[in-house]
Amino acid sequence: MKVLVVEDELKIADYLYKGLTEQGCSVDLAHDGLDARHLALEIDYDVIVLDQMLPGLDGLAVLQSLRAVKDTPVIMLTARDRIEDRVKGLRAGADDYLVKPFSFMELLARLQALTRRGRKHEATQIRVGDLVVDLLARKAFRDGSRIDLTAKEFALLSVLARHQGQILSKTAIAEMVWEVSFDTSANVVEVAIKRLRAKIDAPFHSGLLHTVRGMGYVLEERSAR
Amino acid sequence: MSSARSIAIAARLAAMFAIAALLVLSLLGYALDRELATVLRRQQIDQLDTKFQDIDYVLERLRGPEQWERIHAKLDALTPPDRSTQYWILSDDPQIRYGNALAEIVSFSQGASNVGELRIGDQPEPMLIRSAYLPANARHAALRFIVGIDSASYARTRRDFHSVLLASGSGGVLLFALIGYLITHWGLVPLKRLSREAHELSPSMLSQRLVVTHLPAELSDLAQSFNGALDRLEAAYEQLETFNADVTHELRTPLTNLIGQTQVALSRERSATELVEVLQSNLEDLERLRAMINDMLFLARANLGERPQQLLRTSLAAEVEKAVEFLDFLLEEASVSVRVQGDAKAPIGSSLFQRAVTNLLHNAIRHSPAGSEIVVEVAAGESQARVSVSNPGPAIPPEHLGRLFDRFYRVDTARTNSGESHGLGLAIVKAVAAMHAGSVFAASNGGITTVGFSVAIGA
Numbered sequence: 001m002k003v004l005v006v007e008d009e010l011k012i013a014d015y016l017y018k019g020l021t022e023q024g025c026s027v028d029l030a031h032d033g034l035d036a037r038h039l040a041l042e043i044d045y046d047v048i049v050l051d052q053m054l055p056g057l058d059g060l061a062v063l064q065s066l067r068a069v070k071d072t073p074v075i076m077l078t079a080r081d082r083i084e085d086r087v088k089g090l091r092a093g094a095d096d097y098l099v100k101p102f103s104f105m106e107l108l109a110r111l112q113a114l115t116r117r118g119r120k121h122e123a124t125q126i127r128v129g130d131l132v133v134d135l136l137a138r139k140a141f142r143d144g145s146r147i148d149l150t151a152k153e154f155a156l157l158s159v160l161a162r163h164q165g166q167i168l169s170k171t172a173i174a175e176m177v178w179e180v181s182f183d184t185s186a187n188v189v190e191v192a193i194k195r196l197r198a199k200i201d202a203p204f205h206s207g208l209l210h211t212v213r214g215m216g217y218v219l220e221e222r223s224a225r
Numbered sequence: 226m227s228s229a230r231s232i233a234i235a236a237r238l239a240a241m242f243a244i245a246a247l248l249v250l251s252l253l254g255y256a257l258d259r260e261l262a263t264v265l266r267r268q269q270i271d272q273l274d275t276k277f278q279d280i281d282y283v284l285e286r287l288r289g290p291e292q293w294e295r296i297h298a299k300l301d302a303l304t305p306p307d308r309s310t311q312y313w314i315l316s317d318d319p320q321i322r323y324g325n326a327l328a329e330i331v332s333f334s335q336g337a338s339n340v341g342e343l344r345i346g347d348q349p350e351p352m353l354i355r356s357a358y359l360p361a362n363a364r365h366a367a368l369r370f371i372v373g374i375d376s377a378s379y380a381r382t383r384r385d386f387h388s389v390l391l392a393s394g395s396g397g398v399l400l401f402a403l404i405g406y407l408i409t410h411w412g413l414v415p416l417k418r419l420s421r422e423a424h425e426l427s428p429s430m431l432s433q434r435l436v437v438t439h440l441p442a443e444l445s446d447l448a449q450s451f452n453g454a455l456d457r458l459e460a461a462y463e464q465l466e467t468f469n470a471d472v473t474h475e476l477r478t479p480l481t482n483l484i485g486q487t488q489v490a491l492s493r494e495r496s497a498t499e500l501v502e503v504l505q506s507n508l509e510d511l512e513r514l515r516a517m518i519n520d521m522l523f524l525a526r527a528n529l530g531e532r533p534q535q536l537l538r539t540s541l542a543a544e545v546e547k548a549v550e551f552l553d554f555l556l557e558e559a560s561v562s563v564r565v566q567g568d569a570k571a572p573i574g575s576s577l578f579q580r581a582v583t584n585l586l587h588n589a590i591r592h593s594p595a596g597s598e599i600v601v602e603v604a605a606g607e608s609q610a611r612v613s614v615s616n617p618g619p620a621i622p623p624e625h626l627g628r629l630f631d632r633f634y635r636v637d638t639a640r641t642n643s644g645e646s647h648g649l650g651l652a653i654v655k656a657v658a659a660m661h662a663g664s665v666f667a668a669s670n671g672g673i674t675t676v677g678f679s680v681a682i683g684a
Contacts, residue, residue, distance in 0.1 A: 099522075101515045152553065178551045182580040183516055185650060186587040191554040214508030 001025045001115055004048045006036040006062065007077065008055055016049065019104050020111075033057025040066045046115050049107070052078040052089065060092050067093040073114040077102070105169035105215055112166070126161040129208055129221030131200060133161040142204055152177065153196050160209065160219035169216040193217055235409040242405025243398050250394045261386055265379045270340070273355050276303075276310060277372045281357070287364050293320050300324075309375040311352070316368035330354075330371060343373065350377040415444055423451070431459045464631075471633040475517060475648070479510040520649040524632065527656035533574025536661075536683075541603045541610055542568035544575060548582040549601075552590065560595040561616075569605035572683045573661060581657035582612065584650040585676055589616035592674065605682065609663055613677030621669040629667050629676065630655040654678050 003025045007013040013029050020027045028043070030036040033056040040048055040062065048066070052059035063074055076089045076097040089097050096110050126133045132141045138154055140147045149157065159176045160168065170189040174180045178188070193209065201207040210218050280303075283296060300312045300323055313324035315331065324330075330343070342351040352373040361367040422435050434455060435448040490503040542565055549556070549563050556563060563586070582601075589599045593616040600615045621629070628634045633648040654676075655665045661680035668675045 099519070101518060103512065103515065152550075174551075180551050180579070180583075181576055182583075183519055184580065184583050184587070185516070186552060186555060186583060188551060188554055191558050195554060213502075213505035214512060 239406035243402035246401035313371040536572035569610035
């Protein structure tokens, strides 16, 4: 995935570069609006991460000149969280926005969602190690035996399975499973993961559902140490 | 500035007093002058009549022509040296004629008898004239007898009256203006005192108020509303102060953790595993800080009057059910059930509403004993729909109830740094209620705690 990151705050730009590169993206950096506009118009990126407040030319102006030419997905970063700012950004053609302070996991999830939009059809059956998730029949099997899951547990498992190998934050999980888009101190996701783990992992010899402390959860087969 | 304004009021009122006085005195003066003129004219006529009758009487008694000389002498004697009274007798008989028969007199004295004014020669004032015609009889030939009195003294009286009237009138007007000014000045003294007091209010003494006692009713109202505004300002200011103190405190704990842990970790060689653990722990604290800052931003925006982007008329019970579904795992884990009863429709921002209900339910779950039931009641009122969440739980002392919705307010002051809650949950409920033109309420009766909020039903 080819990503342009436009951010004048050097520390943020650096960790975004590092993080996204490590996630397998090829990342270009721009630190001001003029460079950003030049790069965005010259090169075809899969997605652009655009800070709203920039020296030279602000994010909205960059977005406008980009939109005059092409439809590259753009996610705006803003420090101001007022409805006017959001509306302004979205109206100017941004596909999504994130308010600082944002988490890297969140950004990653949004970027993946934006670039996946075009993707055609998904598999109806997902395999993670010896776990099989049948999305059509809404059934899960491990090691050949059926796992009895409630509707929400299955929804959670299918979200994790669709993103296997990818760390999903609690916020992302809450949004995808319960369509809850607000912050809450209720530890619903933790409890749900605990229950799911009791059903899909506990009875078997190896764990597939892993906690990445502070970041979220990931469903993947890890080779035994 | 304030004293200039009160002087301006005094001057304005003084001018109004003066204008009123001028009007009243002018009318009074005019009426008096009219009356005086009438009285003077009547007196003049009376005087003329008296003189006329005197002579008439003499003429009645006339016995023969030989007496005309005596009459002439008498008329001479009656004529005062300043000639303010004059007599004329006109007749064809030269023996009878008396006085300087001027052409004006002759032309004036026509007909049987008349009264009128006549200016003679260069006299400044006209004379009041009365003439009578006596036909010829046995004792004398036909004659016309005329008496004139000078009106100069009457005119002088009126002139004098006019100047007195003018002098006293303008004096009166000035006096009225002065009195008006003094009265107003005196009347405005409480206002000046009030203004001085208001000047002395300073931000360093927030509890200062204007003294309302001994103020006239009109000002008392003003001062009371002013004090009311001060009350609200003080409350807002204090809230801000507490908020700042709270924020500082709430931020200090995770920051202390972060700094301390990182320093300890860096103070000697660590294995990668150890460093990863420190980073993970740091990340947890940082996530907590982020959540807190986001919530505070939310509250700040709500405080600034931000409203939901779009309001959709929705069944509130259905929205509550969604929140219950979200919290299902927590409910099961805590062995607590939820019953939703009643319903109402109201225009709401769905996500905001669910957030508020989730916070209330989460709160209730944490304070409910296992096996108990939480009741969510949705009720439509006249203009508001109420959502109340009741759960069995320990009684909350009344002094805490009102402050439950304050930011960072915790009933147990010993902060349970569970990390689960940062004390903004109910403040967010309050903000959501405010964003829907509603309010919040809390009660604790007979082992049941009820906390809830309302939203406007709207047109």
